[in-house]
Amino acid sequence: MSGHVTDRLALAAAEALDPGEQRRVDAHLRECPDCAAQAEQWRRLGDGLRDLPTPVPSPGLLARTRATIERRQAEREEQTWNRAALGFLIVFGWTLTGVAWLLLELLVGELALRFERPLGPTIIWFGAYLVAGWVAAAAATVLLGRRTHEEGRLA
């Protein structure tokens, strides 16, 4: 009795051996009660595993999962775009304000030079420009804050 086939028994039970090897294992099992007993255990285990019910996801669950994944993907893309847009708004707002301060400096210089000249509509346009810059920056800051808050709550 030479060359036990214990290392081949699991594969034999799974019917995963090539035909030549399977014949060799079968021949050995006919002569070796030890290996035959082990082979029987492997066969029972294999049968038991085959009898286990295979879980099949319902079509509804599959569709819901796919929809959820697609929705998350869309949300992530939208969040990236929103952050970029709000970042631009903030930079735009602060640039507007910075330019406004430069213009104010120029205007004050101009006022000093031509003190008696009436400014009329110029000062109104300048005021509107300044307020627009502040409002844009403030709105962007509020929006970004709210967005960050919502994302934090969702995460």
Ligand SMILES: [Zn+2]
């Ligand atoms: Zn044997």
